[in-house]
Amino acid sequence: MKIALLGTSFGQAHAAVYAARDDVDVVMFGRDPDRTAKVAEQFGFTACTDLDTAFSDASFDLVDLCLPTPLHTPMALRALSEGKHVLTELPMAVSMAEGRSLVAAAEESDRHVFVDMFERFVPANRVLDDAVRDGTYGRLEELTCWSATAPLWPGACLGVQVLPMEAMHSDLDLITRALGTPREVHVTAVERDTDSGAVEAVMAFDGAIARSSVSSLRPMPWGGRGGWTAAFTDGVLESVSTMGYDGKPVTTLTACTADGTREVDLEPADQYTAMINHVLAVLAGEADNLITPAGALEALELTLRVHHQVNPGR
Template identity: 65%
Template sequence: MRIALLGTGFGQAHAAVYAAREDVEVVIFGRDPDKTATVAGQFGFASSTALEQAFDDDFDLVDICLPLPLHAPMTLRALEAGKHVLVELPLAGTMEDARRVVETAERNDRQVFVDMFERFIPANRALFDAVQDGTYGRLEQLTLWNLTAPLWPGASLGLKALPLEAMHSDMDIITRTLGQPQTIEIAVVARDQDHASIEATFGFDGAFARDSVSALMPMPWGARGGYTATFTNGVLDATSTMGFDGKPTGTLTAYTPDGTRELELPPADQYTAMIDHVLACLRGEQANEIGPATVLDALRLTLDIDRRING
């Protein structure tokens, strides 16, 4: 399978996954010739600065890891060129653009995948299953937290960036487990334009959720996150450490009236699992779990938070 990987920043996380496979051929596209060649060389891939070739040549999949304003336009361009698309989250910067992608994909025989990598984190899948199956009763309280140091040089994690760049995945977890909130309260701290923290509380009928996202941590802290999900008959508590390589470590513990139990998590990292899923879908082996229509609820909530913070 031939893949055009657009972007030399976060695209490196995808490139590392592709490099471990023997069933793909990848060309990395970027604007800066030297940087593009250097990044591609690290993974043994070809490189190009001729972006139009990603849409004209015989690539099967266009993997878009470009800045947010380019997500929807490049996805639409790839669809028009007859390519399958994997696009980094969030799908778009506006609901109008997101719906345009959904409508175009529905009229097209090409598949679109949004990198909702958090859906492939084993602890999160356990939470989704517990809510769907009623394993511990009804979900009453959900607390999510993601605290990180500035692990990605040059990347801003200030108030302008945090909602769409860092909170979107948590909003997907909230909307998938509790739906759209009835009330939202937000508190923020901004150290400077590149380092900030957001605390958001969401009210539902008979439940509430809280999400803490911070980029104020010192470098030795790394990146850590997790959740505590309180049900009527038990608690699921997850903690994880994660980094740019996309290979987290984590634990998941269930607390019930019968006692405490450590739940075994499969040895999978989210980026590898996500790309495995994309390629399996393109081979006709699985149904698409991360199509654009599935992300609209989370995007709507994320954009609402962004408007409340940034106007």
């Protein structure tokens, strides 16, 4: 499998996963020759600054897009038109029109398109998905998701203008999978400066409520922390995680019922490795695609609702 990895910043999280495998050949693409060469060498990859090659070279099987969000759909469409499979970072689009265009193109193509909905592969989240589906603890009535981080990624903006799209999207996907589309969405935000702030969304469903809160108002020693609490009619599940730049969280999951409290055993896994393993398994014909553009559309719509309340006119 030959992969064109576009992006030398967040692309490093994907690069670390590919570097641990012996069945892929990766070329890293970036705009800055020195930086691209340095990052590619770090992972043992070839470096290239000619972006057109990623699409025109017939030897590439998969184009992995770790680029700024406005480029996700245009680059994914370009890759499809050149007969490539595509893995795009989330969110997959900056508007519903763009998102629907990618869904349509993916469904018309014989190539696979993957959206990096990495949180679907977090073991604790899979327990929640199963509990909702199977009614393990009764009916879900309340779901609260939160994440708070220090500025772990130098140069990255974590202000309110980007927090909904860049930081809330995964939690909103968890919420829509559990409860569907909300009747009402109420959003509040606070801004410290252009690069830091906090956003909270409260959502109403028939017979249930959900909250999503994200913040970049933390000092460096805090690192990154997050989790969720799911209250059912017959019990509570609570997940708490800490995470650094490598995207490998340390997570605990607790179940509380009338019989007491217990820690739930979780399989060892990190989200980016599990996501990329899934992508490569699908391309090898060993699994069905669980992260299609069509499957990400409902979460994108909710994310855009939150984004537009925080940033009217953007």
